[in-house]
Amino acid sequence: MNPPDHNELTDEPSNPSNCSGINEELRERENQIQRGQCKARKRNFKEGLKVVGGDFPVLLGRKDSLVSKASSVEGNIPRPNQSMDQLIKIFARKGLTIYDMVALNGAHTIGFSHCKEFSDRLFHFNKTTPTDPDLNPLFASALKVTCEKIVDLGVSVVNDLESPTTFDNVYYKSLSKGLGLLKSDNALLKDPRTKPIVLSFAADQTLFFRAFSRAMEKLSIYNVKTGQQGQIRRVCDAFN
Template identity: 40%
Template sequence: METRTLILSKTLSCLFCVFYFVASVSATLSFNFYAASCPTAEFLIRNTVTSSSSNDPSIPGKLLRLVFHDCFVEGCDASLMLQGNNTEQTDPGNRSVGGYSVIESAKRVLELFCPGTVSCADIIALAARDAVEIAGGPVIPIPTGRRDGMVSVASNVRPNIVDTSFTMDEMVKIFSAKGLSLLDLVVLSGAHTVGAAHCNTFRDRFQQDSMGKLIDKTIDSSYANELMKQCPSGDMASVTVNIDPETSMVFDNQYYKNLLVHKGLFQSDSVLLNDDSTRKFVEDFANDQELFFESWGQSFMKLTSVGVKTGDEGEIRRICAATNA
């Protein structure tokens, strides 16, 4: 009870911080930004995400990963959507990112109804928001008014994204640089409650020593054995497994329950339970889905406000894969 009270207190205080944070980003980033210029914008984006998810249940997880990888490099400006030599998409850390076609589909529809009005950056943020709701998560209002960036360089990717093998200190350093707190780190890691991962991104988790014992003692042995069965040694780059082995298509708090029984797929997941500074957050979110959902809304709002371009910055692209120039 004491821990829950502490988190609730932090959550409520963070709520004020979130709205202050968003307001301080720019006066032009606001709720209902398209109310006059394109009143059906959010409806059209939601329809596209819903339709795409119906055809491919993996879409919500892909869109969540897409928004993370976009916002952490150059800010939430759709720089990840730009195609070409040496762009962010060409970095090995982004080659398995998906969901681009959903964003482009929504953009094509919006260009028919409201040409030159809705940015690809806003589409990414809104599509990820809708993906969470479609997968069973909370309904989240987020401000809009982002503009699209014009710079996308592969060398900017690695210094700014979290690798699955990162330690707590390494993750905190990157999150802090984006204006995101330790609590945001734990909450946003909950995105791993949906989606899949390639075997080569976590192969170290089930390696054995010469005696046949797991080298990584922080992962449940039966879970490691199951991963070994799912990941053929010669084909790890193409085979995927569900990040959440229990409810992989549902946005819920199962991710945190998995951590408590040492079934976090990545090292970057397991450290949340093993570190004294984050263990209590994990335990409370595992025991209270409503608390996780409330916290998710606040942290997601902060995530999608990182480094936004507004006003006269950037542009509104005609297509998301290329700048207008």
């Protein structure tokens, strides 16, 4: 995404780790609501959340930063192939606990991932075993068909095979079946620090919903800009 010329904004959304489409859409909705121009769109947005399983309270008023650089994304966004220790450290720097981290990973119950983010599990797991043995064999075979020739880097697969359009706890249930798409998904089930949390969310959807809501609220108030530190952008991809 390249910003317009009227105010230079270095291209943070272009970083491959950044879910820019979703983030920019959410920010634009919030900005329009704050400016009093979007009553109908606000209603439609909340209805859209309900379609995939329900909504939760969101604090309004968060300002956009006056700095936006792609280089600042690295080390602040979890990567699919990072170790559990690395993932825990990234979330801890944002004031989030291991419990919060596992809850936020539940967002993988909807959305998709590109083949390049998990192809190593299919073709280059290690020198003796090309395919990750933790993957369900049928699932792995289907993924290989989809991702064998990654000519188009935009080729993607849904994160939650069993209920890809519903926000629920099926993502956690799927991990025990070898249906975790990303290496980081599978790591949640294997690491003794996170496995009990995964199993508790798999057994109790209400518990997951409460934990996800609390973790999202904590994340939304991290490093809030006050006073002249930030602004409500009129256009999301450009400074005012």
